[in-house]
Amino acid sequence: MAARIVHSGPRTFDIPGPHYQWPIIDDSLKEAIVAQTERSLSDRDSTGIVGEFEREFAAFVDAPHAISFSSGTSAIHAMSRIAGLGPGDAVLAPAYTFLATASPFAFEGVEVVFVDADEYGNVTAETLADQLKPNIRAVIVTHLWGNPCDMPAIAEFCREHGLLLLEDCSHAHFASRADQHVGSLADLAVYSTNQKAITTGEGGILTMSQQRYRDLALLFGHYNKRCQTEIDPAADYAPFAFTGMGLKHRLHPVAAAIGVHQLARAADIERRRRGVLDRFVTGLAGNPVISPVVVPPEQGQHGLYVTGLRYHPDNSTVSLGEFVSWCHAEGATEVDVPGSTRDISQEPLFTRRDPHAPYRVTPSPAPSGRPPRLSRFAGVQRFQDTFIKIPLWGYDGDDPMVEGYLAALTAVSTAVAA
Ligand SMILES: *Cc1c(COP(=O)(O)O)cnc(C)c1O
Numbered sequence: 001m002a003a004r005i006v007h008s009g010p011r012t013f014d015i016p017g018p019h020y021q022w023p024i025i026d027d028s029l030k031e032a033i034v035a036q037t038e039r040s041l042s043d044r045d046s047t048g049i050v051g052e053f054e055r056e057f058a059a060f061v062d063a064p065h066a067i068s069f070s071s072g073t074s075a076i077h078a079m080s081r082i083a084g085l086g087p088g089d090a091v092l093a094p095a096y097t098f099l100a101t102a103s104p105f106a107f108e109g110v111e112v113v114f115v116d117a118d119e120y121g122n123v124t125a126e127t128l129a130d131q132l133k134p135n136i137r138a139v140i141v142t143h144l145w146g147n148p149c150d151m152p153a154i155a156e157f158c159r160e161h162g163l164l165l166l167e168d169c170s171h172a173h174f175a176s177r178a179d180q181h182v183g184s185l186a187d188l189a190v191y192s193t194n195q196k197a198i199t200t201g202e203g204g205i206l207t208m209s210q211q212r213y214r215d216l217a218l219l220f221g222h223y224n225k226r227c228q229t230e231i232d233p234a235a236d237y238a239p240f241a242f243t244g245m246g247l248k249h250r251l252h253p254v255a256a257a258i259g260v261h262q263l264a265r266a267a268d269i270e271r272r273r274r275g276v277l278d279r280f281v282t283g284l285a286g287n288p289v290i291s292p293v294v295v296p297p298e299q300g301q302h303g304l305y306v307t308g309l310r311y312h313p314d315n316s317t318v319s320l321g322e323f324v325s326w327c328h329a330e331g332a333t334e335v336d337v338p339g340s341t342r343d344i345s346q347e348p349l350f351t352r353r354d355p356h357a358p359y360r361v362t363p364s365p366a367p368s369g370r371p372p373r374l375s376r377f378a379g380v381q382r383f384q385d386t387f388i389k390i391p392l393w394g395y396d397g398d399d400p401m402v403e404g405y406l407a408a409l410t411a412v413s414t415a416v417a418a
Pocket residue numbers: 071072073074097098100101142168170171192193194202203204
């Protein structure tokens with residue numbers, strides 16, 4: 001098969017799958033989970049593990065406050081309401097992102113106005129400015145695959161136009177830009193803790209500097225006991241403490257225990273993942289066919305979600321799809337063209353603007369279910385057409401995997417180089 005086209009010998013490496021598991025389920029994690037089942041399986045306030053997780057997460061990302069949610073998506077939903085957005089308002093959002101960066105806004109009847117990407121897949125102050133119109137009240141950015149957006153420039157753009165700044169940091173737990181952790185310039189920032197670099201299994205967390213936003217986050221996720229004991233009794237929203245805003249999105253205490261366990265190891269996770277990313281950067285230096293997609297260190301630090309690679313079709317004799325199949329044939333089965341994170345701007349959820357009122361059907365929305373390879377955005381198109389990802393491992397003993405992937409990528413690149 002394809003492997004024989006590359007060379008007639010055996011696969012470059014042959015480690016049975018799965019090649020990437022996260023988090024690592026070692027004895028210490030199992031003990032933390034069992035210990036939590038004995039302590040509490042439902043926290044109604046922040047005196048237990050949920051509060052502990054929030055305080056430690058806030059310290060980890062250098063934020064004044066952090067409030068947990070049952071998922072990143074539910075945290076973004078709360079964010080859309082805390083920001084005060086509703087029907088008639090619009091938010092600028094990346095066309096290229098995971099759907100949940102924007103879907104909760106659409107759920108609330110907020111118009112999502114999509115924005116083009118730069119060579120890292122990220123929005124910029126310029127691509128945001130291209131789509132500016134009068135009903136836009138907020139901007140949400142995603143730091144795609146771990147590369148931080150240019151936050152000083154984007155924050156300046158938001159100040160200039162009186163827009164709230166929201167950040168989806170779900171790919172960027174370890175990222176900084178201009179020596180500041182991502183999220184620090186935002187009014188509200190969200191981190192999914194699904195299988196991201198810091199994980200709770202399922203979960204999400206909002207960070208903010210304003211006390212008012214912290215209280216509102218409690219009202220949107222943690223009604224009753226916690227709101228009644230924690231929010232400012234003099235605030236205009238205090239009468240909502242018992243009911244909250246109607247919904248509950250609490251993080252499970254066992255999930256919080258996993259998060260506390262992972263945060264205690266954050267320095268190790270970072271050291272190991274950064275080491276692996278650096279290994280791909282040095283190992284692929286001079287490879288004409290693929291190169292790591294990593295912002296230069298003088299601009300910022302990568303968030304360590306995945307290893308992104310750019311394919312250079314002009315230096316190759318095969319298509320990106322063929323390259324990926326050849327890598328799989330060499331044993332590197334996690335070499336991947338992303339399917340879920342892609343141009344979401346033509347999805348019916350967004351082209352039919354107001355999902356909780358009667359749908360307004362706009363002409364011929366693109367069929368969903370498979371990645372549309374044609375984007376209306378030139379930058380998104382360029383990025384999507386040439387982007388490949390592989391996992392970013394991060395645990396002791398992963399060397400054979402890292403070296404195996406590097407060897408497979410190198411062998412295939414050599415075989416296909418033009
Ligand atoms: C994972 C992810 C989300 C959604 O988070 P969940 O915890 O899975 O709900 C949102 N945005 C981005 C960029 C993500 O990667």
